Amino acid sequence: MALVKFTYALKRFFPKLADTKANGKTLPAVLQEIEASYPGVTKYVLDDQGRLRQHVNIFIDGVMIKDRTKLSDPFQENSEIYIMQALSGG
Amino acid sequence: MESCSFEGVPISIAYADPRNGTWWACQDHGHWGVKLQRSKDRGKSWEEVTAPAYPEGEEVKDGMPATTRYLWSMAHGGNNYTSRLWIGTDPGGLFVSEDGGNSFQLVESLWKHPTRKEGWFGGGRDLPGIHSIVVDPRDEDHIHIGISCAGIFETTDAGKSWAIRNxxxxxxxxxxxxxxxxxxxxxxxxxxxxPDFLWQQNHCGIFRSTDGGKNWIDVSEPQGPARFGFAIAVAGDNPDQAWVAPADSDVNRTAIHGALVICRTDDGGKTWKQLRNGLPQENCFDIVYRHALVNDSNAVVFGTTTGNLFFSPDRGENWEVINNYLPMIYSVQFAD
Incomplete structure (x- = not known):
């Protein structure tokens, strides 16, 4: 199972947010699982069309994903998926 | 200050629905997108409701997916439609709720208007945006909206069809x-x-219509100061009395010669009086954004880009400071 971690900045809106294991084999599937645990959180990460928001990044095992539109970047069974905010503006 | 909610979060519109006392906050999170918050206890507690979102596949222009980038205007649907709310957005979509704001739907007829993809463009923001929603209290299916940059559009059937009123x-x-x-x-x-008397502060001057937007007349002072600016307010008891908050010009968006002035006309824009008593007259750079000048009876209030909030008890003749150290002020409203 992949382990999903979140930037501390999201905890302002989702105080119970914690590292979460997910079964999904794709990033959209993982995010769907996260949404079930923390309703509304994916709307903070993705825009209306399901794309990664401009100032949000996802790292898989320390590497920033390349496909911000369809989130098709692959990951391993034991990968760490880190959702962070880009430090835009300073 | 009675309360402060969402410290550190930019609020594009703070709106109190006069029908039921519900407060709304349109949030502009830099990272996390726009959010919509609702309070039924005057800001003591808030609940996030689903913000207007564009249906899958919608595009601003060919190849540019549509996503809600900014909530730029909010209006209630009138006393005959107690659950109706309107929200205007960047990139140009108008949304309506028929369930008190629990959900919002894109107004397809405007989004599909034949002028939109080629004839609308950004102004003040990168993409087109709806900043004005004017519901006619005599007929709440009759609405004017203001779009930068596109102009004024009018519907008489609650958004099923639209006419251009430029x-x-x-x-x-x-x-x-x-x-x-x-x-x-x-x-x-x-x-x-x-409500047939419409006023607008336009990029190219101040305009007034006395026939529901069918014809507009430039009522600016050619040499200023009542000319360029963002905000305008009309007296509740006199359709010929209005206030504007002039800025220098579109290429120099500061107070004129370092001095803050509000201008008022009492004769439908034929003449403008400069109101300065109590306002800073040197070393001042404030301007007033479009939703930050309002009036109620004799009271007039405006907030500025540098966080100053001013109040007049006598239609602008005299001003006093309410607060000097607020963040940039986007939106001001009287609330019961």
């Missing part, structure tokens, strides 16, 4: 100023005592 307005920034759309009304308001 006649008489100017767009001197365009290579072809005679276009159908592409105008930049900064804000549009109606006179409560006669």
């Amino acid at each position: 006649k008489g307005m100017s767009a001197d920034f365009l290579p072809d100023p005679t276009v159908e759309t592409g105008f930049d009304p900064h804000i549009v308001v109606a006179a409560p005592s006669n």
Whole structure:
């Protein structure tokens, strides 16, 4: 199972947010699982069309994903998926 | 200060629905997108409701997916439609809720308007945005909206169809100023005592209509100061009385010569009086954004880009400071 971690900045809106294991084999599937645990959180990460928001990044095992539109970047069974905010503006 | 909610989060619109006392906060999170918050206890507690979102596959222009980038205007649907709310957005979509704001739907007829993809463009923001929603209290299916940059659109059937109402307005920034759309009304308001009297502070001056927007007349002072600006307010009891908050010009968006002035007309824009008593008259750089000048009876209030909030008890003759150290003020409203 992949382990999903979140930037501390999201905890302002989702105080119970914690590292979460997910079964999904794709990033959209993982995010769907996260949404079930923390309703509304994916709307903070993705825009209306399901794309990664401009100032949000996802790292898989320390590497920033390349496909911000369809989130098709692959990951391993034991990968760490880190959702962070880009430090835009300073 | 009675309360402060969402410290550190930019609020594009703070709106109190006069029908039921519900407060709304349109949030503009830099990282996390726009959010919509609702309070039924005057800001003691808030609940996040689903913000207007564009249906899958919708595009601003060919190849540019549509996503809600900014909530730029909010209006209630009137006393006959107690659950109806309107929200205007960047990139140009109008949304309506029929369930008190629990959900919002894109108004397809406007989004599919034949002028939109080619004839609307950004002004003040990168993409087109709806900043004004004027619901006619005599007939709440009759609505004018203001779009930067496109102009004024009117519906008489609650948004099923739209007419362009830009006649008489100017767009001197365009290579072809005679276009159908592409105008930049900064804000549009109606006179409560006669909703056929519409006023707008436009990028190219101050305009007034006495026939429900069918014809617009430039009522600016050619040499200023009542000329360029963002905000306008109309007296509740007099459709010929209005206030504007002039800025220097579109190329120099500061107070004029370092001095803050509000201008008021009492004769439908034929003449403008400069109101300065109590306002800073040197070393001042404040301007007033489009939703930050309001009036109620004799009271007039405006907030500025540098976080100053001013109040007049006598229609602008005299001003006093409410607060000097607020963040940039986007939106001001009287609430019961």
